[in-house]
Every structure is written in structure tokens, then in C-alpha cells.
Amino acid sequence: SAVPAIDFRASLNDEQYAAVTAEPGPLLVLAGAGSGKTRTLTYRVAYLLSKGVRPGEILLLTFTNKAAKEMLHRVNDLTGVEPNRFWGGTFHSIGHRALRMFGEDIGLPKNFTILDADEAESLLKQTVDAESKGFFKDKTNPKPGPLFNVISLSRNTQLPIGDTIEKYFPQYKDIAYLIPPFAVAYEKKKREQNVCDYDDLLEYWLRLLQKSPSVTQYFSERFRHILVDEYQDTNTVQAQIVDCIATHHRVMAVGDDAQCIYSWRGADFENIATFMDRHPGTAIHRIETNYRSTPEILNFANRILDAQPHRRAELAKELRAARGHGMRPQVVQTMDDREQADFVIRRIRCLVDEDGVSPSEIAVLYRSHFVAMEMQLALSRAGMPYHITSGVKFFERQHIKDIVAFVRFVYNPADELAWQRIACLLPKVGEKSAQKIHAVAREHAALMRQDLIAVLETDDVKTKVPKGALDDWPSFCASLSEVAETMRAAPPAKAFDMAVNGWYGDYLRGAFADYIDRLEELKALVGFASRYETMQDLLAQIVLLNGETSDRQVDPDAEAIKLTTVHQAKGLEYDVVFVIGVADGYFPGRRAIEDGDVEEERRLFYVASTRAKNELYLCYPKVATRAGPGGMLLEPSRFLKEIDASLYDILKPPRRSYW
Numbered sequence: 001s002a003v004p005a006i007d008f009r010a011s012l013n014d015e016q017y018a019a020v021t022a023e024p025g026p027l028l029v030l031a032g033a034g035s036g037k038t039r040t041l042t043y044r045v046a047y048l049l050s051k052g053v054r055p056g057e058i059l060l061l062t063f064t065n066k067a068a069k070e071m072l073h074r075v076n077d078l079t080g081v082e083p084n085r086f087w088g089g090t091f092h093s094i095g096h097r098a099l100r101m102f103g104e105d106i107g108l109p110k111n112f113t114i115l116d117a118d119e120a121e122s123l124l125k126q127t128v129d130a131e132s133k134g135f136f137k138d139k140t141n142p143k144p145g146p147l148f149n150v151i152s153l154s155r156n157t158q159l160p161i162g163d164t165i166e167k168y169f170p171q172y173k174d175i176a177y178l179i180p181p182f183a184v185a186y187e188k189k190k191r192e193q194n195v196c197d198y199d200d201l202l203e204y205w206l207r208l209l210q211k212s213p214s215v216t217q218y219f220s221e222r223f224r225h226i227l228v229d230e231y232q233d234t235n236t237v238q239a240q241i242v243d244c245i246a247t248h249h250r251v252m253a254v255g256d257d258a259q260c261i262y263s264w265r266g267a268d269f270e271n272i273a274t275f276m277d278r279h280p281g282t283a284i285h286r287i288e289t290n291y292r293s294t295p296e297i298l299n300f301a302n303r304i305l306d307a308q309p310h311r312r313a314e315l316a317k318e319l320r321a322a323r324g325h326g327m328r329p330q331v332v333q334t335m336d337d338r339e340q341a342d343f344v345i346r347r348i349r350c351l352v353d354e355d356g357v358s359p360s361e362i363a364v365l366y367r368s369h370f371v372a373m374e375m376q377l378a379l380s381r382a383g384m385p386y387h388i389t390s391g392v393k394f395f396e397r398q399h400i401k402d403i404v405a406f407v408r409f410v411y412n413p414a415d416e417l418a419w420q421r422i423a424c425l426l427p428k429v430g431e432k433s434a435q436k437i438h439a440v441a442r443e444h445a446a447l448m449r450q451d452l453i454a455v456l457e458t459d460d461v462k463t464k465v466p467k468g469a470l471d472d473w474p475s476f477c478a479s480l481s482e483v484a485e486t487m488r489a490a491p492p493a494k495a496f497d498m499a500v501n502g503w504y505g506d507y508l509r510g511a512f513a514d515y516i517d518r519l520e521e522l523k524a525l526v527g528f529a530s531r532y533e534t535m536q537d538l539l540a541q542i543v544l545l546n547g548e549t550s551d552r553q554v555d556p557d558a559e560a561i562k563l564t565t566v567h568q569a570k571g572l573e574y575d576v577v578f579v580i581g582v583a584d585g586y587f588p589g590r591r592a593i594e595d596g597d598v599e600e601e602r603r604l605f606y607v608a609s610t611r612a613k614n615e616l617y618l619c620y621p622k623v624a625t626r627a628g629p630g631g632m633l634l635e636p637s638r639f640l641k642e643i644d645a646s647l648y649d650i651l652k653p654p655r656r657s658y659w
């Protein structure tokens with residue numbers, strides 16, 4: 001037909017070629033990072049087309065929609081077939097399409113809308129408030145965020161709530177019996193409002209397939225070939241969806257158990273091990289050559305997995321490098337975050353100006369967002385365009401803006417925008433009542449010749465405070481006065497610290513499931529503040545940096561340096577990779593260390609290191625700035641210490657003076 005001849009033999013090694021050209025049937029490609037799994041999947045699609053399979057008969061499931069698009073573009077280059085003729089994307093996006101078509105079969109009206117994570121959480125909160133007044137008032141009960149996680153994990157693993165709690169959330173054991181009715185009520189509420197949360201897109205899709213034989217038949221007849229990338233990160237529901245559609249067993253799954261990094265979302269690499277039972281006659285293909293990285297990077301990466309306590313012999317694999325020699329990974333020790341950022345920037349300048357590396361082939365990876373703050377600031381100052389893959393930039397994150405507004409209001413109580421931002425965080429306070437409170441307080445303060453913050457607790461002002469906010473009001477006002485007092489007597493960082501530890505800290509705990517991470521970020525902000533001597537300078541700098549970083553936020557395909565969490569970098573590759581914050585407590589993170597289980601973090605470190613093609617830098621600061629003046633000493637990551645020191649070089653860049 002129109003498909004041009006492709007020389008599969010020449011483009012693939014023997015192992016890849018065998019997988020690409022295998023007879024229709026269940027196929028499992030198990031191989032380490034950079035061995036060409038995604039490439040194999042891409043060529044498999046091209047191969048199927050060359051055998052006369054139509055694009056509409058192929059279902060391609062990938063980890064991001066972008067990944068699907070890229071693969072289909074590649075197929076387009078190879079075969080000339082337009083990407084939009086395939087069904088390709090994430091489980092969620094394909095589930096959404098399926099539900100738009102057949103959702104009515106399970107009682108889901110055609111015009112349902114989708115809630116984002118925040119909206120879903122607040123709907124759950126409202127539901128629980130209506131079911132059981134005071135549930136969230138009891139400090140020992142989970143907040144809406146954690147409660148949502150319990151229910152969500154139980155759905156993604158298909159474990160009853162009781163079992164989920166026993167296994168993953170033992171701290172809620174005593175109240176486990178309270179939660180199933182909440183889940184039921186939440187379900188009912190969503191149905192009444194004709195809305196779906198993200199988990200529904202998967203669960204309803206599965207339910208649809210299980211309940212409606214005609215729909216299942218439709219999909220399995222339509223999608224005669226199913227291909228799944230990153231199979232190690234599928235959860236129970238996703239694996240079941242694939243099984244339901246693939247009654248014909250023409251399914252190819254590729255994965256690497258060593259890269260399973262989403263178990264906190266229910267991903268279970270056991271799905272790989274049980275694939276063969278669920279699809280009898282599975283042909284297993286292993287690829288042991290790595291095409292991505294230099295032997296030096298690969299030797300290092302292979303050793304990361306050695307220290308795994310439960311290495312499974314049958315899944316173990318040692319990657320051989322196909323490429324020529326390069327430089328050893330560089331472990332870079334700097335004094336603090338600031339020097340770390342400084343090193344990265346100077347090195348990037350060299351790479352771009354002298355070695356001709358394209359900025360878009362350079363990535364800075366980190367375990368958690370807050371680690372990247374200093375890096376963002378430094379890149380902005382240096383005028384280097386960068387792109388952050390994982391959403392919102394530091395100073396635009398909600399809690400950062402909240403706390404800045406809090407301090408800004410104390411600094412200037414006439415600042416109504418700052419006031420509105422923080423007042424609206426109180427229950428039942430909206431823009432209108434925030435305005436009214438502010439107006440009355442202003443009048444009253446003028447009349448009494450007093451500070452605005454000092455009059456907030458007078459009866460006149462309190463009459464304007466909505467009833468629902470009165471419980472919080474005293475601690476809210478107390479925190480404002482504390483911060484004001486600190487601001488008069490101490491350096492700016494102290495005022496920020498005080499704000500974080502006051503009313504806002506409690507608010508944060510209640511408002512966000514990931515409040516521990518956000519708290520870390522707020523502490524990072526305190527560290528940043530400690531460099532400024534006056535509040536005026538500090539606040540001005542934040543505004544300026546914010547504007548500047550917005551300009552620097554360029555479109556993802558531009559020639560810009562990539563900043564990304566390791567999770568988001570999965571499956572991708574770059575010429576040069578800097579991993580920053582490779583210190584115990586950052587990577588592995590503090591929580592994993594406290595929980596005594598760092599295995600998922602180790603796999604994450606393996607994912608990070610295997611993104612690099614030519615150069616890999618593992619940087620850590622000796623002192624954490626976020627602990628404030630005096631700092632806190634950091635140890636290099638235990639993952640580094642476990643690796644033979646002959647496999648990397650240690651670099652101690654000369655200290656620089658900033659003044």
C-alpha cells in the first residue's frame with residue numbers, strides 16, 4: 001500500500017527486531033533504561049501498518065499524552081501515516097473518550113464534566129461535612145486531602161478501604177470504619193452533579209467494560225492491537241482495562257521493573273510478573289544493550305540497583321553500553337544551594353558557548369520542587385531561558401503567594417489585595433466580606449489612631465466577620481500581630497518564619513494533602529529571605545523575580561534548559577543531566593527515610609541517572625539554606641555512598657565571593 005518500505009533489520013538490533021516482527025500474540029518486552037523499549041514499540045506500530053493493519057485498529061497507551069504524540073510523529077516520519085488516525089494517549093484520556101461514547105451504558109450522562117484534583121477534594125470535604133458535622137474538627141481525623149488519598153488509593157488498587165488503610169495508612173486504623181460511608185456519599189454526590197474525578201475515568205471505564213459485553217466486544221474488535229509503554233507503572237485498574245480489551249491477547253507491553261516510581265498512586269510492578277499468567281503464551285523479549293548513555297554513566301547506573309535488598313534474579317538485568325567512552329559522572333560538592341546553582345549555571349554556559357550543546361539538550365532534575373527554587377532564581381538572574389515541565393513556578397505556587405501576601409499585608413496593612421488574598425483563606429470569607437472587614441478596620445484604626453492590625457479584634461470589626469470565620473479569627477489575628485512585632489525587631493526572615501509557624505501553618509495542614517512538601521517549600525522561602533536585610537528589599541525582589549521568571553517561562557519546544565522533577569522526566573533523555581540536591585533528606589526524601597523504606601526513591605535515582613546521554617552531574621550542597629542562619633549540615637545521598645568511588649569523580653568547585 002502507501003506505506004514505504006522500512007529497513008527494520010538495519011534500524012534495530014536482533015533483540016529489538018525479534019520483538020518488532022513477532023507473530024501476533026502477547027508480548028512482553030522487559031529491559032532496562034535506554035535500551036530502546038519505546039523505540040521498539042514505535043517500530044512495532046510501523047511494522048503492523050506494513051502488514052496491512054489499519055491505524056484505527058491500533059490502541060497506544062503511554063504515560064503522557066505528549067509521549068504518545070511523539071511516538072506517533074515518529075511513526076508518521078517512518079510511514080507517512082497521520083498521527084490523528086490512531087487512538088493514542090494516557091489511560092485517563094482514552095478512558096475519557098470511551099466514556100463519552102458509552103458512558104450512558106453505566107448511567108453516566110453524555111455531558112458529564114471532570115473535576116480537577118482540587119475540586120474533587122473540596123467536593124469530598126463538603127460531602128463529609130454534610131454527613132458528619134465536626135469530622136474535620138477532630139484533630140486526630142484525617143484532613144480532606146489525606147482522606148481523599150485513602151479513597152483514591154483504594155480505588156486504584158481495587159482493595160477495600162479497610163485493607164488499604166491497614167496496608168498503607170495504619171495511622172487511621174481506629175477510624176477506618178467511618179470512611180466507607182463517606183466514600184459512598186461522595187460517589188453519590190458526584191453522580192447527582194454529573195461530574196467525574198480522575199479516578200472515575202479509569203474506574204468507570206473498567207466498570208463499563210465489565211458490565212457491558214457489547215462495549216467490550218466493540219473495543220476488542222476495534223483495537224486488534226494494543227501497545228502499552230511504561231507498563232511497570234500501571235495500577236490494578238489499568239492492567240485490568242488492558243486485559244478486558246485484549247481478549248484477543250494481541251497486546252505488547254514494555255516495561256522495566258527497576259523504574260517503577262508511582263507505587264504511591266497504586267502502581268504495582270507485580271503486573272509485569274503476572275502478565276504471563278493473564279496472557280498465556282506470552283513471548284518475553286529482553287534487550288540488554290543500552291544505546292543512550294556512555295559506558296561510564298551506565299556503569300554507575302547499573303550499580304545503583306545492586307544495593308536493592310530484594311533483587312529479583314529473574315528480572316535482573318545488566319545493561320551493556322553500545323556507545324563509546326565519555327567522562328565519568330561528576331559528583332559535585334558545593335557549600336550551599338546558592339553555590340550549587342552557581343556551579344550549574346557556569347557549567348551550562350561552558351557547554352553551550354564552548355561545546356556547542358543546545359540548551360534544550362540540558363536538563364536539571366530534582367526530587368522535589370523546593371529544591372529547584374534557588375536554581376530558578378539563578379537562571380532568571382543570569383538571563384537564561386528555561387522551561388519548567390511540572391507546572392507552576394515557585395513564586396506562583398499558591399502557598400508561596402499566600403505567605404508572601406500575609407507578610408506583605410503586615411508590612412503594609414493598606415495593601416488591600418494582599419489582605420483579600422489572606423482573608424479569603426478563612427472559612428466563609430469571600431471578596432465582598434473581606435472588603436467590608438478591611439474598610440471598617442481602616443476607619444476604626446484612623447479614628448482610634450491605632451495600627452490597623454491592632455483593631456481587628458475589636459467588636460466593631462468583628463461584626464463584619466462572617467460567623468463561619470469566627471472560630472479562626474483569634475488565631476488569625478494573633479498571627480498577624482506576632483508577625484508585626486517580629487517585623488519591628490528582627491530581620492525579614494524571622495517575620496516569614498513566624499508567619500509560617502502561625503495560623504497559616506494550621507491552615508496549610510488542613511488545606512493540602514501534600515502539606516509536608518509545601519511546608520518544606522515555605523522553609524525554603526525563609527532561607528531565601530534570610531539573605532535580605534530589609535523587608536522592603538526582600539518584597540521588591542520577590543515581585544521583580546516573579547515578573548522576570550514569567551518572561552523567562554518559554555514554550556516547551558523552544559531552545560531552553562529544562563527544569564523538571566525526576567517523575568516528569570521519565571522516558572526522556574538529554575545530552576547533559578544535572579541532578580541537584582543529591583543529599584540525604586532531599587534524595588531520598590526525609591519522609592522515605594523516616595518510614596524506613598527508600599526503595600522507590602532508589603528506583604527514582606536510577607531513573608534520574610539514566611536520563612543522561614553524555615554527561616551526568618550529581619550535585620549536593622553541604623549546608624541546607626532553608627534551615628535558616630547557621631544552616632543544617634547535609635550528608636551526600638546514601639545512594640551515592642553505596643556506589644564504588646572509582647566510578648565517579650568528585651568535584652569541589654572553588655568557593656565564590658558574592659560581595
Ligand code: ATP
Nearest residue numbers: 011012013032033034035036037038039291292571
Ligand atoms: P526508558 O527506559 O528510559 O524509557 P527506553 O528503553 O524506552 O528507555 P528509548 O528511549 O527507546 O529507550 O531509546 C533510548 C535511545 O537509544 C534513543 O535515543 C533511541 O533512539 C536509541 N536507540 C535505541 N535502539 C537503538 C538502535 N537499535 N540503534 C540506534 N539507536 C537506538
Ligand code: MG
Nearest residue numbers: 037038039571
Ligand atoms: Mg521509554
